[in-house]
Amino acid sequence: MKKFTLLVSALFLFAAGAHAHGPVRQKVKQDITINAPADKVWALIKNFDDMSWLPAVASTTGEGGNKKGATRVLTLKDGGTIKEELKKHDDKKMSYAYKIKDMSAAKTITHSGQDEEVPVLPVSNYAASIDVKAKGDKTQVIWKAGYYRAYMNNNPPAEMNEEAANTAVNAIFKEGLENLKALAEK
Amino acid sequence: MFLTHVKNAAALAAAFFLSLPLATAAPRAYITNQLGDSVSVIDTASNTVIETIAVPGKPAGIAVAPDGSRVYVTTPESGELAVIDTANNKLIAQVSVSAGALGITTDRTGKTIFIADWYKNIVSVVDAESLEVKKTIPVGQSPSGLAVSPDNRWLYVANRLDNSVSQIDLETLRIRNTTKVGEHPFGLTVDSRGKRIYVANVESDDVTVLGRDHLKRIATVKVKMLPYAAALALEDRLLLVTNQDDGTVSVIDTETLQEKAVISVGDKPEGIDTLPGGRFVYVANWFDDNVSVIDALSLEVIDTIETGGGSRAFGQFIVGD
Numbered sequence: 034m035k036k037f038t039l040l041v042s043a044l045f046l047f048a049a050g051a052h053a054h055g056p057v058r059q060k061v062k063q064d065i066t067i068n069a070p071a072d073k074v075w076a077l078i079k080n081f082d083d084m085s086w087l088p089a090v091a092s093t094t095g096e097g098g099n100k101k102g103a104t105r106v107l108t109l110k111d112g113g114t115i116k117e118e119l120k121k122h123d124d125k126k127m128s129y130a131y132k133i134k135d136m137s138a139a140k141t142i143t144h145s146g147q148d149e150e151v152p153v154l155p156v157s158n159y160a161a162s163i164d165v166k167a168k169g170d171k172t173q174v175i176w177k178a179g180y181y182r183a184y185m186n187n188n189p190p191a192e193m194n195e196e197a198a199n200t201a202v203n204a205i206f207k208e209g210l211e212n213l214k215a216l217a218e219k
Numbered sequence: 220m221f222l223t224h225v226k227n228a229a230a231l232a233a234a235f236f237l238s239l240p241l242a243t244a245a246p247r248a249y250i251t252n253q254l255g256d257s258v259s260v261i262d263t264a265s266n267t268v269i270e271t272i273a274v275p276g277k278p279a280g281i282a283v284a285p286d287g288s289r290v291y292v293t294t295p296e297s298g299e300l301a302v303i304d305t306a307n308n309k310l311i312a313q314v315s316v317s318a319g320a321l322g323i324t325t326d327r328t329g330k331t332i333f334i335a336d337w338y339k340n341i342v343s344v345v346d347a348e349s350l351e352v353k354k355t356i357p358v359g360q361s362p363s364g365l366a367v368s369p370d371n372r373w374l375y376v377a378n379r380l381d382n383s384v385s386q387i388d389l390e391t392l393r394i395r396n397t398t399k400v401g402e403h404p405f406g407l408t409v410d411s412r413g414k415r416i417y418v419a420n421v422e423s424d425d426v427t428v429l430g431r432d433h434l435k436r437i438a439t440v441k442v443k444m445l446p447y448a449a450a451l452a453l454e455d456r457l458l459l460v461t462n463q464d465d466g467t468v469s470v471i472d473t474e475t476l477q478e479k480a481v482i483s484v485g486d487k488p489e490g491i492d493t494l495p496g497g498r499f500v501y502v503a504n505w506f507d508d509n510v511s512v513i514d515a516l517s518l519e520v521i522d523t524i525e526t527g528g529g530s531r532a533f534g535q536f537i538v539g540d
Contacts, residue, residue, distance in 0.1 A: 057253060057254065057277045057295070057296055057529075058253070058505075058529070059254070060254070060505075060506055060529065062506070120444065120464060121444065121464070121465075130464065160464065177486065177506060179487060179505070179506060187318075
């Protein structure tokens, strides 16, 4: 994990060079309608230290409960880890927002003659929010994220470009929301 | 003599006819849509998009020539300056400036455009006619927001990674003063008398209020999560600040320097600007691809206008009076 932090710092320094272009912030929004009451759906996801509803996650450990500034570490089924921080939690509005603080590397690739570590989620500066809304006796869940591609310098490798980032985030959201629906409608 | 006379008469006639539509037309808001590679033109009388101009290179920063004839847009992906003619809403030029071009403003004469480079830690001084970079001014790390004082004496620069604001003398084009502000200042605005500078600090969730003389810190006002940019309303009595990660706009009373209201807008609000008259404030919502219109008297959102992908409008974007 430390290695990844160093890598990010190194990338940032390199990005500060004369040939850098600004990568453009990307976003993903997905929603799903669930045939279950909103409080039941919210109960499944509201605890920041419990991400068991997301299929890719093997286990979650958390510190700080649902208070702003709380952290959690997601250990993925493939062994990778993602550390996240809670930025906002509103039980009444049934909503929370969080940011990725750190990630382990999924693999190392060679790009432009240099080793590059591809993080488990190929994004950087990732912030997301989940909203649960009552729609009569049904529930709408909206999951949103804003982020940059993993490679902050010019000419990204295919594993770390915008398309890779958008594909990965979309896949997780789709899988997560569909599983949440299945759990809530049980 | 005769020629001059004729020329003047022609100019007068031209000015008369040209001024007719301008005088009757409502101001317009030009909104950069970064992910959509476009600029939406909003007619503020009907609050509808009357035109969408394709602008490649991921348009983000925006500025308006003082006479309203041109809109200047930075396109950070291509490192360019794009120029829109507001008479016909056509993209009339797009020239290379520098790789990290984002923050942009003009001086009060309209002869000079200033563009901050996020990576190179410079402000480029661009001739508005030739569109050539005449000079670069070294500033602090990751310069972002820019604003010129009403008397055209000072250019203010928010140096994001240095947590500071610099005051540049527009006669010498040198830094006269630099002051520490909050953490990661981004957008800034100057009041109509040029006496105060308001700076939104993204990381410390507050606004620093600076005085023009000696760049003294007058106050720090707490707002909500990730304040991004600011605009004044109601003859400078109110300061409105977009809180990007809160989906709100904080309203600060500039006399008491307290937050007096928080207005819910769209998701990830970024650019903010006020119509002439000072009552109606336009906010670009990056995540929701739309613009919220706030009535500064009732402190309510009175309209929401669909624009394009990733609306940012970072800078001044209202044209007309």
